[in-house]
Amino acid sequence: MTIRAKALQKTGPNEPYKVVTIERRDPRADDVVIDIKAAGICHSDIHTIRNEWGEAHFPLTVGHEIAGVVSAVGEDVTKFKVGDRVGVGCMVNSCGECEQCQAGMEQNCLNGNVGTYNSKDVDGTITQGGYAEKVVVNENFVLRIPDSLDFDVAAPLLCAGITTYSPLARWDVKEGQKVAIVGLGGLGHMGVQIAAAKGADVTVISRTSRKAEDAKKLGATRLLATTEEEDFFRNHRGEFDLILSTISAEYDLEDYLRLLKPRGIMSVVGLPPEALSLRLNRLVGGGKVLTGNNIGGIAETQEMLYFCAEHNLGAVIEKVSVDEVDAAYDRVVAGDVRFRCVIDTATFADHQG
Numbered sequence: 001m002t003i004r005a006k007a008l009q010k011t012g013p014n015e016p017y018k019v020v021t022i023e024r025r026d027p028r029a030d031d032v033v034i035d036i037k038a039a040g041i042c043h044s045d046i047h048t049i050r051n052e053w054g055e056a057h058f059p060l061t062v063g064h065e066i067a068g069v070v071s072a073v074g075e076d077v078t079k080f081k082v083g084d085r086v087g088v089g090c091m092v093n094s095c096g097e098c099e100q101c102q103a104g105m106e107q108n109c110l111n112g113n114v115g116t117y118n119s120k121d122v123d124g125t126i127t128q129g130g131y132a133e134k135v136v137v138n139e140n141f142v143l144r145i146p147d148s149l150d151f152d153v154a155a156p157l158l159c160a161g162i163t164t165y166s167p168l169a170r171w172d173v174k175e176g177q178k179v180a181i182v183g184l185g186g187l188g189h190m191g192v193q194i195a196a197a198k199g200a201d202v203t204v205i206s207r208t209s210r211k212a213e214d215a216k217k218l219g220a221t222r223l224l225a226t227t228e229e230e231d232f233f234r235n236h237r238g239e240f241d242l243i244l245s246t247i248s249a250e251y252d253l254e255d256y257l258r259l260l261k262p263r264g265i266m267s268v269v270g271l272p273p274e275a276l277s278l279r280l281n282r283l284v285g286g287g288k289v290l291t292g293n294n295i296g297g298i299a300e301t302q303e304m305l306y307f308c309a310e311h312n313l314g315a316v317i318e319k320v321s322v323d324e325v326d327a328a329y330d331r332v333v334a335g336d337v338r339f340r341c342v343i344d345t346a347t348f349a350d351h352q353g
Contacts, residue, residue: 175200
């Protein structure tokens, strides 16, 4: 069975997106075919397609925040049926046999997981992502989207949601703890909602106070602006149990470590392109922890979706058509999106492909 679908594709990093028809790999017995209803735009998509993380495999379709409906299943599929509401995140396969996969941490597969795009698939082709009408995925890497979550607000949860949920769960954020979310963008706005739902006293740390009202609407008790308060890092020294940094630009790591209480934790999920320096006495003094987190495994991602449904959480989004994606990229880079752009895949119907 050949699966053809319209998709947004680039032939090079400086080329515009064009609607084309692509062929998905032939479904296997354990595969699920998904009609995509919404696809989130992640900054990782932009880094990849612009060759900022190395040379990509062109022509390429990106997108790893996918929500849709099952339209066909292989004969061996047991977890899903036609009509189920489902999602796909940053991975579409892994070896399934190494210690990390066996522990439910497929993102750390010792033999290398298969990324949703720009990765070698099981048939040797390059995976093409979710800016498309359809996708074919192994059933073990498909997530169930609860009925209470609309597709467009659920799609970004498959990356932004799990990226922030996982460290908050890993470090067991509890009621009453003081948590700081650094940066209020696509990642940060989910971190605020999830930490607040866990009962934490949440502070947003940003460069300016421009998003103060947004922060409070999302569940933060306050926003602190680093550039609008003299001696900011001295004034707030030792305030927080946990800091979640979503910053993707260069910053002074030591300044933020000063904000932690003794034995406090700073978890980094943003990826600045520059190397950050650190004197180890900033960790040793106070017994602090500096750690990182990369999405989560499939079981934890499903746990996150159920958590968001239970607490009525979803991404705050702007819907864009397939014709607006190039412009949306520029807005994302400029920080001009509140807080995630999501592609309305129904707009593929306006194109021949």
